[in-house]
Amino acid sequence: MLYLIGLGIGERDITQAGIEAIKNSEIIILDGYTAFVDPKKLKFISSISKREIQRAGRSELEEGVSKIISEAKLRNVSIITNGDPMLATTHKTILVEAGKQGLAFKVIHSTSIFSVAIAESGLDFYRFGPTCTVPRWSEHYKPVSFYETVSANISGNRHSMILLDYDNEKGMSIRIEEAIAIMSKAEEHYKLGVFAKDREIMALCDVGTEKQKIVFKKIADIKTDADYRMATLIMPAKLSEIETEYIKQISMV
Amino acid sequence: MLYLIGLGIGERDITQAGIEAIKNSEIIILDGYTAFVDPKKLKFISSISKREIQRAGRSELEEGVSKIISEAKLRNVSIITNGDPMLATTHKTILVEAGKQGLAFKVIHSTSIFSVAIAESGLDFYRFGPTCTVPRWSEHYKPVSFYETVSANISGNRHSMILLDYDNEKGMSIRIEEAIAIMSKAEEHYKLGVFAKDREIMALCDVGTEKQKIVFKKIADIKTDADYRMATLIMPAKLSEIETEYIKQISMV
Structure with a gap:
């Protein structure tokens, strides 16, 4: 399962659904390309998930999307991003690709x-x-x-x-x-x-x-x-x- | 303190900040006038706050705003509402009135x-x-x-x-x-x-x-x-x- 999780724009805007998905994920990838994410928020995410957060730039999110999708076929992968996801073209492209490959995904919204x-x-x-x-x-x-x-x-x-x-x-x-x-x-x-x-x-x-x-x-x-x-x-x-x-x-x- | 808390539109869209403010409030008022709120969400709020939720209709929120503000001068009061607050005129009017009376307030956003x-x-x-x-x-x-x-x-x-x-x-x-x-x-x-x-x-x-x-x-x-x-x-x-x-x-x- 691929989760695309919005972390919101405030310091404590992660939703109940977001926290749950983060806890259930084996791989957590930070979208470091489309917006800034507060380091305190990342620390909180590391602490609840007990995982290292992988930072992805433009190439990892765009050209590297197949790799992310392959991983997400085997285990729960979360892409975390500032604000509400899917307003950025990059996020839509990831989901279109996931859809093409028959991978289940879930978008978790937050403040925008x-x-x-x-x-x-x-x-x-x-x-x-x-x-x-x-x-x-x-x-x-x-x-x-x-x-x-x-x-x-x-x-x-x-x-x-x-x-x-x-x-x-x-x-x-x-x-x-x-x-x-x-x-x-x-x-x-x-x-x-x-x-x-x-x-x-x-x-x-x-x-x-x-x-x-x-x-x-x-x-x-x-x-x-x-x-x-x-x-x-x-x-x-x-x-x-x-x-x-x-x-x-x-x-x- | 007066909190105006958005509960978001999904089943589990209450943010970390929202949960904290609800826990810190002695009085919780549901805006039952501007949109529908999922009963399961209300049950969750009752359980974390250990308070009865007071349901407010149009008259309580509009003509009754002075009463809410007087209460909020003495204790923490939360007005909870579906989605993201303040897009409704009713919410802005409450905050303008709070501002006029020198009452501290905080808006907690959620998904809209x-x-x-x-x-x-x-x-x-x-x-x-x-x-x-x-x-x-x-x-x-x-x-x-x-x-x-x-x-x-x-x-x-x-x-x-x-x-x-x-x-x-x-x-x-x-x-x-x-x-x-x-x-x-x-x-x-x-x-x-x-x-x-x-x-x-x-x-x-x-x-x-x-x-x-x-x-x-x-x-x-x-x-x-x-x-x-x-x-x-x-x-x-x-x-x-x-x-x-x-x-x-x-x-x-």
């Missing part, structure tokens, strides 16, 4: 940045348009499709969840300042005012964890302290009265 | 239909447009805004998550057949083909639970067995190659 960021923002989740990601830019790779997504959302009076690319070498998302610099470059190109300096944006640092910090400020004024691993931005559309009141009460202003 | 349905559908989560709900219709109340949301999503080649209204008297969402009948009535009104009989739709029954059943069929062919509590629909836009392959492998066709 996707729902927790919306919940903690206090914004109406019916008002969110499509989500986008600000990717890392390199000299020859400067994608700007996030600009078009947010621009269309603003035109339709929709909120935008803007995920920040994960740097698996550093084990953290790109910095908020870096994301804002990329947005400003895209702004210089499109000139539609989507990321104008006086537009307000919400920055959610380590949302869902004990260290959660949420600020709501003009793009020009966003300053964050250095101490976070994962950050997400939300560009709100025109706030409703209830949304404004919520943000005020939760003192994010 | 919102991310789990997208994950289990195998569809690309970047391609989802705004979510809508099909509400129960009565003789004098027949809202159709869901039609406009799905219609705009289809025009933009976006997938639509279509939640089904919760009937808190029956303790289940409206039936898929009822939702499809409402959609067809809306179709007769707008005549844009959004819910045409030959359009394919995904029906997700009790998603994230042991009883999960997902079918992907033409609207005209959707038939479900009677044995589910909560259902959700997803109206996909034009499927990509990877999405088509995933759906085929997971044998939802």
Whole structure:
């Protein structure tokens, strides 16, 4: 049996079902490619499973998927991953391959940045348009499709969840300042005012964890302290009265 | 301290943090208004907390919020709720009121239909447009805004998550057949083909639970067995190659 287990985004977000599957597994493989996992959480997993955790990078998870599936035909194997699994293409590919080879698998869900960021923002989740990601830019790779997504959302009076690319070498998302610099470059190109300096944006640092910090400020004024691993931005559309009141009460202003 | 605890959507989705908060609470209030909670889960909560669970309906949660806050100033109070909390307006209102009265509160997240349905559908989560709900219709109340949301999503080649209204008297969402009948009535009104009989739709029954059943069929062919509590629909836009392959492998066709 192959388990694909979400560890959630908070320090203690592993579910009852997740704990049970971990205890029942002979092999535990950490997806170290798609997101950061808290070392304390890994320590907890080692302690309940009494197993070494094998760390897998992109090649082990993608090209090495046949090896994982062969193992899982003989014994219980858990792939553990941050957040809720299956939102990443890598996870879907593993399950498609398992399905093709007739291997039984089970997905165990947990908290996801996707729902927790919306919940903690206090914004109406019916008002969110499509989500986008600000990717890392390199000299020859400067994608700007996030600009078009947010621009269309603003035109339709929709909120935008803007995920920040994960740097698996550093084990953290790109910095908020870096994301804002990329947005400003895209702004210089499109000139539609989507990321104008006086537009307000919400920055959610380590949302869902004990260290959660949420600020709501003009793009020009966003300053964050250095101490976070994962950050997400939300560009709100025109706030409703209830949304404004919520943000005020939760003192994010 | 006031805890607002999500119990998740699966049978064993309570997180480590949730279990701890429940154990530390003197008063446990079940939100019986916004969604169904599995009786086995309630039994587990009673057993770990050694407390009676108080069931709260709409009036206790909305007009009775001051009473809950007064209690939570004296002792630890947990409000437990299905899924991930705070996506419901009722929960936000409770926290705004707690904030106004200077009461410390903590939100404990769990799995949400919102991310789990997208994950289990195998569809690309970047391609989802705004979510809508099909509400129960009565003789004098027949809202159709869901039609406009799905219609705009289809025009933009976006997938639509279509939640089904919760009937808190029956303790289940409206039936898929009822939702499809409402959609067809809306179709007769707008005549844009959004819910045409030959359009394919995904029906997700009790998603994230042991009883999960997902079918992907033409609207005209959707038939479900009677044995589910909560259902959700997803109206996909034009499927990509990877999405088509995933759906085929997971044998939802």
